[in-house]
Amino acid sequence: MQLEPFNFENIPLLVDVVEPLWCPSVGSSEFKRFNVEYIVRNNIWENDYRFQLMGGSEVEGAGARGGILSAAFFARKGDKCSVEEWFARESQRFPEEWLTASAMSKTFLTLMDERTLSLMNDDDIKLSLFISRKPGAGSQILDQACNHLRDEGWKNLYLWTDCECNWQWYFNHGFTLVKEDIYEPFNSEDEDYKTYIFKRKL
Template sequence: MIQEEFIDMIEIQPVVPEDIPEIMKLVSECWKDYFADTSEALLYAACGMIVRNNYLEPDLSFKAIENGKIAAIVFAGTADSVSNPEKFYEDRLSVLEKGEGEWLKTQRAYHIKADTECKKLLDDTTFKLALFMSTVKGSGRLLLDHLIGILQEKGYKRMALWTDTSCSYDYYPSHGFTQQSSLKIPEYSTPDEDYVLMTFTKEI
């Protein structure tokens, strides 16, 4: 149970475009080990694309503020939602080294493939949980409950998401999610290990 004193310390606000740089820093902290052998420029580009690709609906994107800093964020979307990361994408391609630019192109193609797979699950009662992360224990739960409450009022009954084997995907089956699909991604797979894209749903 989240203590009442903690709840009083957290303020939930909508995410605005001006928050994107700070959110990118949070995402970069999460992914910095994965990009340990690459440049800061590629880390910036990759994390910027993660954030911008998933910023689908300003009305369904929220941040938890603790002591003036973002402690958690959640982005959601519906079947009709679209993002617009293209300007950032083209800007980054223009400054990256050739090999890193090719990596970013592969990432972009993968995001499109993953989003298309997840979109198959969306309808008038199923929304997409696009991006969710927390740096302060308990703040993410508050934020997700806030989002779910809003979507329940709009008639939504379940959430859908995609994840893959680069993430802690085992979390979802153990927390009430049902796997809906599994797709091998050849461009990220190796002879020793398949890289797998998965979609999940959960009733809310």
């Protein structure tokens, strides 16, 4: 399995994985997929720390694009994301009332990125997103990417996640919980919506 720069043509394959988990409650099926792609693209930064792990063409579901097992995206302090250009172009076909869901996603993502980046030093780096299309490939891309980052001199890896994800996974993979908060806009009557920031030495 080979680590290589991420190919943007593979974004639809990543959306396929997370669409059932991140789908908004409003809009058509086309809009719901658009909103999930918006979330994915919000985690892809303008830098050289965008990776995919490739296997053979026999990977189940790889299709014509072939072989992508997982992807991982990282951000340094000061990096920019150009997703708003894509959003301005692609969102025009949807009504404004549906786009409220996209605005809520953006507000949450921006806040959590800012909270995480504020804890980092200039020689730390943030894992923005990793998605696996095959069991075990998420751990493998993290291991390979972290080796690459360590060789470049990065000191610590940070990330944030929330209670809707398998946040306990990070305890078993060398991460330490450094901050826990509640994001009140997403609270339900029965449960607080918790967010978590983790750190791991590279």
